[in-house]
Amino acid sequence: MTPSSPDPPTLPRTTAGSWIRSVGSWIRSAPGTYIWLAALFVTAVIVHQMSPDFEEDFLRQHSTNIHELSRDPVRVLISSAFWIDGGHWVPYAVLYTVFHAPAERWLGTLRWLAVALAAHALATLVSEGVLAWAIRHGHVPPAAANTLDVGVSYALAGVVAVLTYRVPAPWRYVYLFAVLVFYGIPLITGRTFTDLGHFTSVLIGLACYPLTRSRPKTKTPPAQ
Numbered sequence: 001m002t003p004s005s006p007d008p009p010t011l012p013r014t015t016a017g018s019w020i021r022s023v024g025s026w027i028r029s030a031p032g033t034y035i036w037l038a039a040l041f042v043t044a045v046i047v048h049q050m051s052p053d054f055e056e057d058f059l060r061q062h063s064t065n066i067h068e069l070s071r072d073p074v075r076v077l078i079s080s081a082f083w084i085d086g087g088h089w090v091p092y093a094v095l096y097t098v099f100h101a102p103a104e105r106w107l108g109t110l111r112w113l114a115v116a117l118a119a120h121a122l123a124t125l126v127s128e129g130v131l132a133w134a135i136r137h138g139h140v141p142p143a144a145a146n147t148l149d150v151g152v153s154y155a156l157a158g159v160v161a162v163l164t165y166r167v168p169a170p171w172r173y174v175y176l177f178a179v180l181v182f183y184g185i186p187l188i189t190g191r192t193f194t195d196l197g198h199f200t201s202v203l204i205g206l207a208c209y210p211l212t213r214s215r216p217k218t219k220t221p222p223a224q
Contacts, residue, residue: 081152
């Protein structure tokens with residue numbers, strides 16, 4: 001009797017294929033984060049095609065400075081969130097993946113977006129309001145009303161702060177301390193209106209605690 005030949009070994013899934021599926025599942029679990037990030041990629045490419053002088057003028061028109069806010073506040077508050085000064089997209093891809101995506105998966109898209117927009121808009125109004133006061137009282141020159149101020153760092157700071165409530169105790173307090181130090185030291189040493197805006201964003205993120213209650217369960221990517 002001829003012995004039967006052993007069954008051929010089952011080929012494991014390729015590492016690359018498994019990795020791609022995992023990345024796809026992660027992106028689908030935080031759609032708002034990656035749609036926003038894709039929009040930033042497109043605008044970063046556009047910025048890289050501009051001459052330096054044209055880039056500065058163009059971004060200034062989309063800036064949330066006092067001059068533009070006084071003309072069309074809604075337009076610039078929205079448009080400024082889709083442009084990056086300098087066009088360096090890769091660091092934001094990392095930061096969005098580390099902070100925005102987990103926050104969206106935890107809070108759900110609508111609550112995550114509410115935190116990000118509140119931090120972006122309110123911190124902008126607070127920091128520019130303080131700057132307007134400083135100009136009015138002669139502490140800074142009037143030209144500061146046209147300062148270039150675009151980007152998504154205020155929204156990011158707010159989301160970083162709200163994630164405090166995601167970290168379990170006692171590490172929550174370590175995380176909170178690190179966030180306050182990271183954003184507080186520049187405010188003390190630099191005292192610029194952007195430093196104030198970042199720290200204000202952190203406070204707004206912490207004030208969004210009610211949005212973290214009765215939150216939906218974290219989305220779990222489907223098993224492969």
